[in-house]
Amino acid sequence: MKRGSSAVWIGLVLCLGVCLELVGCKRPTAALPMRVVDIQISSQTDGSAAERGAPIDLDTQPLLAAAMDGLRAVDVPVLLAPPERLPGDFVLQIELGLVYAAGAETKAKPPLLRALTAGLLRTRRGVDVMNEDQTPQPELTRLQHLAVSEQGEQQKPPTPTQWRELARRAVEDTAHSLGAQLRLSGLPSKDLLRLSNDAKKEADLRGVALRILAQRKEPGVQGLVMQVLKDKHSPTALRDQAIGALVELGDPKTVRPMLDSTEFRDRSELGKVLEAAANLGGDEAQRYLEFVSQSHSDARIRDEAKTALTHLLSRQSKKDAASAE
Numbered sequence: 001m002k003r004g005s006s007a008v009w010i011g012l013v014l015c016l017g018v019c020l021e022l023v024g025c026k027r028p029t030a031a032l033p034m035r036v037v038d039i040q041i042s043s044q045t046d047g048s049a050a051e052r053g054a055p056i057d058l059d060t061q062p063l064l065a066a067a068m069d070g071l072r073a074v075d076v077p078v079l080l081a082p083p084e085r086l087p088g089d090f091v092l093q094i095e096l097g098l099v100y101a102a103g104a105e106t107k108a109k110p111p112l113l114r115a116l117t118a119g120l121l122r123t124r125r126g127v128d129v130m131n132e133d134q135t136p137q138p139e140l141t142r143l144q145h146l147a148v149s150e151q152g153e154q155q156k157p158p159t160p161t162q163w164r165e166l167a168r169r170a171v172e173d174t175a176h177s178l179g180a181q182l183r184l185s186g187l188p189s190k191d192l193l194r195l196s197n198d199a200k201k202e203a204d205l206r207g208v209a210l211r212i213l214a215q216r217k218e219p220g221v222q223g224l225v226m227q228v229l230k231d232k233h234s235p236t237a238l239r240d241q242a243i244g245a246l247v248e249l250g251d252p253k254t255v256r257p258m259l260d261s262t263e264f265r266d267r268s269e270l271g272k273v274l275e276a277a278a279n280l281g282g283d284e285a286q287r288y289l290e291f292v293s294q295s296h297s298d299a300r301i302r303d304e305a306k307t308a309l310t311h312l313l314s315r316q317s318k319k320d321a322a323s324a325e
Helices: 006-015 047-051 060-073 160-182 189-196 203-215 221-230 236-249 252-260 267-280 283-295 299-324
Strands: 035-045 089-101 112-123 140-152
Touching (some): 035 060, 047 089, 089 160, 140 203, 203 236, 221 252, 236 252, 236 267, 252 267, 283 299
Antiparallel strands (some): 089 112
């Protein structure tokens, strides 16, 4: 991979932020052999990291082995290129970037070696699997994980071996986290409820548990979701999944509580709820999107609100037409 600036890499990482999807029946009808059948890893080295000894071209074999170690540590089977493909087959994709952080970027901290990872775990055949024989589909079809692994620079300049070890560790950690999320699929709802309420657990896991519970339409999950949104200290990853859980529940009455939990001046937070409001629909959502599209000071947010409003009106029009038939 060619060298690129850290800003460009971070942009690429964020662009890979595909949200988790939940499909299938309300409850899993049968246990599927959730397994990873393909692992794809790409990497690039920032110019600042290359100047500090980071290899420009990383050997993919150690990284592949690290990803397999991370998955197997949480009991996710790995069978690359199987002779038969199944609905529970997943592909793991990881983007890796090496960056050297120094000077004002780290403030009072010493210079840092950084490995940025963006991981995506998705079903091999997607959500369009032919299902004429009622083959059960996995509840989880896409998961994502963004992470930063760091190591302080010692007195001596970092060596290529140190960079490679940092990269290996980052890939293994990302695969481990995605595998742990995948293992939640098919767990009893009581276990998912316990996990979603455990503040000591990772935000990614708690969020995925909430999304599964919402997709299953479990009683009481709406209250759990609103608790997360009302808590200003909830981790961003957990809040994002809670918004998605509200969409899964599909109750227009949750639009107002969701909006009340969002800071109007927080552009990042506001942008996340606009499309959620459009999906939930209803008069409250329509009025809010009209207001934001006309009055927000940020042109980008106004445009996003207009787009979300168009989606809401289109869905409503199709719904009205279906009702009239």
